[in-house]
Amino acid sequence: MGDTPFGFNRPSDDEGGGGSGGDPFGMGFGSGGPGDMNQFAAMLRQFADMLSGMGTAPGSGPVNWEMVKNIARHVVVEGGDPSVVTAERTQVTEALRLADLWLDEGTVLPAGIRTPQAWSRSEWLEATLPVWEKLVDPIAARMVDTMGGAMGGPGGELPPEMAAMAGPLIGMVKQMSGAMVGGQAGQALGALAKEVIGSADIGLPLAPDGVGALLPAGVAAFSEGLEVPAEEIRLYLALREAAHQRLFAHVPWLRQALLSAVEDYARGIKVDLSGLEEKIAGLDLSNPQAMQEALGGEIQLTPEETPEQKLALSRLETLLALVEGWVGTVVAASAQGRLPSAAPLAEAMRRRRATGGPAERTFATLVGLELRPRRLREAETLWGSLTELRGAEDRDALWGHPDLLPTADDLENPDLFLHAKELEFDLSQLEDTPAPKEPGDDADGTGTDDSPEEK
Template sequence: MTNPPFGFGPGAGGSDDLSGQMPLFAELQKLLSWTGGPVNWDLAKQLAVSTLNGENQPVDPAERAAIAEAIRLADLWLDEVTELPSGVRSVESWTRLDWLDRTLPVWSSLCDPVASRVVAAMSSAIPAEQLQAMGGGNPLAGIMNQVGGLMFGAQVGQGLGALAREVVAATDVGIPLGPDGVAALVPENVSAFGEGLERPADEVRLYLALREAAHQRLFGHVPWLRQRLLDAVESYARGITVDMSAIERAMGEVDPTNPESVQNALSGGLFEPETTPEQQTALRRLETLLALVEGWVDAVVAAAAGERMPGAEALREASRRRRATGGPAEQTFATLVGLELRPRRLREAAALWWSVTEKHGIAGRDAIWAHPDLLPTADDLDDPLGFADTIGGEELTPPSE
């Protein structure tokens, strides 16, 4: 059974009469005045914080110091296994609320493109006679854009609140969500990741610090990579074809004066866009790039941990399963922007980077990141061990601009 949205419904505010509802309608009016874009980010943040429901443990000084030391040690170990220098300019320990605050700007750039299409489609799908029947003086008659933004903000907020319970680092979903050069762990979630693995807490922390520091090196010293990933997601979202017939059916049942009817309409798969052949191609490109990023991180972290860390292989397998099979984080992102960020070919990509390292050394492997044209393709992942045999030293030189 669907709960009434935002506290509306019988008993909301402790009263069924109008006076008991007035503060709620005043709040709704404030939310509907949002003009900042297709997603009401004020509401999204408010609901995300509410979803956490006090689950925001402060980071004590000892934990903060342990994380700083783990990142420092991780960078020392990585110096031996990659040509890319440290990308860490500062180290932070985030609470779950900190993660929300620090990553919202990037989430906005990822979610707004698909939201704008859905909200525009909703606005155009309301039958004109339905709005006219409400009377030209009705303040809700012309605000379906705001209603759409409000409802999308609700979806995003609930999703981000759930995601904040799971992510362990700034780069945990494979896309750099935090500020440039800021390596960050979320200690509360790091502890949750380690549950059931039967490894010491400091070992789990160091392993995840290695992954975070490796991501920071890649994003910090491959200048085109961060924007290419973000552009790939945005390009995918921009090309989404919204199922107008589904929206028209849903909007035909909406009473704009009744927020619950809007919520019910949006809960029936309205945010499941059609996937075109062009979108499949874009998704294949994005999945390949994500797999190459995650495969490189997997390979260099394995090399750095090596014999130094007794539980390295167990932690590696746990991390692989978490990223490659998907979980709440991936499902949340799929809901928010209409695609999955699952590096489906993580193992093939890791094997490819290992093979290139064996054939061309660390310098030869990392030189492939010098230019996007040098990167392996999806077809190369079909034969990860053969890719190293097909490249020569001259091919590792970036094309002239």
């Protein structure tokens, strides 16, 4: 009958395991009699106990996010998570408020931060977890379905006497899959928390509405090796955080568009179970400790490169580049004449984004996506040229609808986009210019001339 998934071999008829009395998972069950059924039931109970220890929560979704949070916090605490002292909270709050005042001169979008905050790494985890849940659950659901199908879902072959027990077993396997995804997510988010600077590091709206935040520990880490005063660095990073929040707060469609693009991409991810099969092949399922060790590695995620997924990736990369390019343009204009080191700080931030920082590693782990705004410089150049051509008000008006924004093709060929906008500008100027009067027209354009001489 061939091999089952994960190397649990079905014995052939010649081996005494054929028919309904076979051992479909290679677990050592023989004739299928009462003793074998009792052994199988005992194995299921042991398997359930193991999953309970892994922290899964049946019925609560594909991932137990309380477990994710606990794992991430453990990773953060291991690396050190100093509490934010009162002086640091005051410094961050004042920097964010001052940044919003400066940004008023760089953009017509109003302030988006109602609650400036300074976070510890654990506080960042707590505040951003709801958004991570939205991003990771689609991949977790795909992983759970894949594992359940591989272990005997619809279309699988099970002897009749074990059919009644198959449902609980497959349910446990799905539970195990959720635990695997949750453990990997916890490790990844804990690592990211140790490196982030604020709530908008990766260009996604992770903070609650109206909240802008910096992590003093992250600011300090970013400052290492930069010969720039700490206050200047903090203000520059506050400008970036506040600029992001203006977009997220006052471009109604942007938040959902970014998150939807990530979710759409994640739904097209293929779960590679080959590594897991090698680990589980021949594994003694009566040994929970061995099972936990075998399932402790990373899940391999690979894109299927469907047309829908390519479209989602292109949409996400373009949006991220436009967001980051706009932020860089607005921050540069607002910092001009105020922060002497704004240019080198911008370059340091550009390098951080372009070389694959924590955001890219986290997304590659969680959703199989390398999150990198590949056309960041092109987007900054385009936004800067638009500012010179049309001014900040017309530039920012492009965020009014997604169809108005530059496309991926526009970033590759910015001159065509700028020429089109220049033509629009020229046409609008013509529309505002009064038409020349025809001979015989009077001042009100009626075409009569009731001059005293003719009367």
